[in-house]
Amino acid sequence: MESKKEFFLECYKLGIIKFGRFTLKSGIESPFYVDLRPLASEPKILKHLANYLLEMLPLDNFDVICGVPYAALPMATAMSLESYIPLIIKRKEAKEYGTKKLIEGIYKSGQNCLLVEDVITSGKSLVETIAEVESEGLKVSDIVVVLDREQGGKQLLQEKGYHVHTLFSISEVVEILKEVDHLTEEEVLRINEFIAGNKIEFKEEKRLSYEQKLENCEHSVGKKILEIAIAKQSNLIASADVTTTKELLEFAEQVGPHIVALKTHIDIISDFDSDKTILPLKDLATKHNFLLMEDRKFGDIGNTQELQYRGGMYKISHWADLVTSHVIAGYQSIDCFMNSGVIAILSMSSKGALTDQNYRAEALKIVETHPNIIGCVAQNKVPANVLLFTPGVNISSKGDDKGQQYNTPEHVFKNLHTDFVIVGRGIYKAENVEKSAKLYKLESWNAYLKSL
Numbered sequence: 001m002e003s004k005k006e007f008f009l010e011c012y013k014l015g016i017i018k019f020g021r022f023t024l025k026s027g028i029e030s031p032f033y034v035d036l037r038p039l040a041s042e043p044k045i046l047k048h049l050a051n052y053l054l055e056m057l058p059l060d061n062f063d064v065i066c067g068v069p070y071a072a073l074p075m076a077t078a079m080s081l082e083s084y085i086p087l088i089i090k091r092k093e094a095k096e097y098g099t100k101k102l103i104e105g106i107y108k109s110g111q112n113c114l115l116v117e118d119v120i121t122s123g124k125s126l127v128e129t130i131a132e133v134e135s136e137g138l139k140v141s142d143i144v145v146v147l148d149r150e151q152g153g154k155q156l157l158q159e160k161g162y163h164v165h166t167l168f169s170i171s172e173v174v175e176i177l178k179e180v181d182h183l184t185e186e187e188v189l190r191i192n193e194f195i196a197g198n199k200i201e202f203k204e205e206k207r208l209s210y211e212q213k214l215e216n217c218e219h220s221v222g223k224k225i226l227e228i229a230i231a232k233q234s235n236l237i238a239s240a241d242v243t244t245t246k247e248l249l250e251f252a253e254q255v256g257p258h259i260v261a262l263k264t265h266i267d268i269i270s271d272f273d274s275d276k277t278i279l280p281l282k283d284l285a286t287k288h289n290f291l292l293m294e295d296r297k298f299g300d301i302g303n304t305q306e307l308q309y310r311g312g313m314y315k316i317s318h319w320a321d322l323v324t325s326h327v328i329a330g331y332q333s334i335d336c337f338m339n340s341g342v343i344a345i346l347s348m349s350s351k352g353a354l355t356d357q358n359y360r361a362e363a364l365k366i367v368e369t370h371p372n373i374i375g376c377v378a379q380n381k382v383p384a385n386v387l388l389f390t391p392g393v394n395i396s397s398k399g400d401d402k403g404q405q406y407n408t409p410e411h412v413f414k415n416l417h418t419d420f421v422i423v424g425r426g427i428y429k430a431e432n433v434e435k436s437a438k439l440y441k442l443e444s445w446n447a448y449l450k451s452l
């Protein structure tokens with residue numbers, strides 16, 4: 001292979017770096033613009049590039065190789081072909097249907113994954129990709145980058161303990177271009193000044209603690225659930241999907257000390273009786289300091305919901321601290337829930353749910369503005385000030401045969417910044433219900449602490 005300098009000049013001919021005045025996404029004016037995508041259009045150059053990158057790396061360390069989408073995908077593919085390290089593909093967004101997989105290809109949890117990136121600036125996309133790759137159980141120790149713009153990203157990742165290997169840095173290529181008279185002294189000076197003064201601080205989006213959320217929370221029930229979480233060091237909601245009053249009360253007694261709320265589907269209780277079911281349940285809620293959450297999933301016009309909420313045989317408004325409701329009927333449909341905090345459903349945990357991005361964005365506007373709503377159920381991150389409730393949590397199962405999909409507490413706290421997990425069968429089907437409630441409480445609390 002030719003020298004690194006000659007190789008760079010070959011690449012440069014493809015127009016990968018332009019000099020002038022460019023306004024970046026951040027609004028900053030930059031004297032250069034980098035786009036390495038043309039490299040993939042020259043097979044010989046791509047192949048050489050792959051070998052240059054491989055040469056820098058301790059290859060025995062890696063089980064799989066993955067490019068940060070999209071520009072680095074052909075580079076990672078070429079590296080895989082040259083080294084026989086198997087390739088995996090990370091999606092930019094998890095598929096909304098089908099397998100919901102974030103990473104495609106063959107890999108096992110615990111394997112070490114080499115990450116490939118074309119250009120590193122602030123390090124933001126790498127930090128996000130690393131989190132996603134690690135959330136699939138893979139380890140990341142090394143990252144290889146074609147060009148370092150020298151704006152802070154490399155240091156950030158090194159401080160986090162990753163080995164970052166870069167083939168070229170911007171000051172190095174500016175030096176090469178000056179040597180071959182592509183840039184004047186003056187231009188070089190201007191570029192170096194820009195580099196020196198433009199370290200981009202990338203602030204990672206931090207989740208808020210329960211204490212911080214409590215400060216911002218206006219709704220009395222929202223406050224209450226946060227206070228209980230802090231007092232009991234628990235963020236666990238147990239779903240009591242049992243069908244008799246006896247089972248319900250026994251379950252509440254066993255899990256009560258470990259939960260912030262007990263979630264009911266009151267209409268599946270076959271022997272429901274206001275005095276025999278609700279009164280003792282309320283006593284248990286007081287005794288063990290937990291809230292009652294009726295998972296009614298309202299979804300009608302306001303007038304009908306009001307009748308369903310206040311009347312019928314269940315009189316939900318008399319006892320439920322929290323209710324779940326769709327917001328599909330619009331903002332005003334939520335006005336009727338005067339006595340309870342509403343948890344709005346943006347998207348459900350089941351496979352193939354129809355709530356697309358657009359629906360969720362519109363629903364989120366209602367969540368953020370309706371005074372009766374304290375939080376929401378969603379399968380993706382929501383703004384830090386919104387309380388996020390996550391059902392579909394199970395430590396030992398990936399799903400059932402009716403479309404339910406499970407994640408672990410670790411996954412949802414780390415990746416979604418969840419506030420409260422909702423666990424049904426993981427607890428009520430366990431051989432030892434109380435032991436299982438304790439386990440879920442501990443795992444979820446630790447996952448919360450880790451996500452801070």
Ligand code: 5BU
Pocket residue numbers: 239241265295324345347348349350377391392393394404422423424425426
């Ligand atoms: P599971 O046994 O952990 O799968 O029970 C989950 C509970 O949460 C069950 O009562 C569902 O009705 C409820 N749930 C859910 O699973 N997914 C959702 O999106 C919503 C509620 Br909203």
